[in-house]
Amino acid sequence: MRSILFTLLLGGAMAAGACTPEFATGKGTRVHTIDSKKYVLAYRTQPEKIIIGQHFAVELALCAKENAATPDSVRVDAHMPEHRHGMNYKTAVTSSGAGKYRAEGLMFHMPGRWEYIFEVRASGATERMTTSVVLQ
Numbered sequence: 001m002r003s004i005l006f007t008l009l010l011g012g013a014m015a016a017g018a019c020t021p022e023f024a025t026g027k028g029t030r031v032h033t034i035d036s037k038k039y040v041l042a043y044r045t046q047p048e049k050i051i052i053g054q055h056f057a058v059e060l061a062l063c064a065k066e067n068a069a070t071p072d073s074v075r076v077d078a079h080m081p082e083h084r085h086g087m088n089y090k091t092a093v094t095s096s097g098a099g100k101y102r103a104e105g106l107m108f109h110m111p112g113r114w115e116y117i118f119e120v121r122a123s124g125a126t127e128r129m130t131t132s133v134v135l136q
Contacts, residue, residue, distance in 0.1 A: 021061030038068035
């Protein structure tokens with residue numbers, strides 16, 4: 001019985017780990033992860049510490065979960081929900097292949113809560129993933 005339970009647990013862990021986006025991380029690099037129904041997305045900012053009023057980039061790694069379509073494109077944006085406005089700049093996202101992307105041109109022009117918006121387009125459908133950051 002224990003052997004069957006161990007096999008089931010191991011199989012579940014392997015299936016869950018089948019979609020793990022990775023970066024070649026350097027010491028001190030903070031990577032954030034968002035898990036959605038179809039995708040797992042990991043991202044980090046460059047520079048790591050965002051400074052109000054200065055441009056920064058977002059590097060992301062994305063992988064499709066089982067039975068999810070491979071992404072056709074990725075869009076990155078941000079807005080301030082409490083203030084009902086977005087950034088003053090439009091981002092440009094480029095793919096470096098193998099599920100890796102870089103978004104440039106982001107700037108948070110004021111302190112407060114910002115919400116990153118990652119949109120993954122695949123097979124005519126869009127999946128939207130969001131996460132928040134608060135800047136002082």
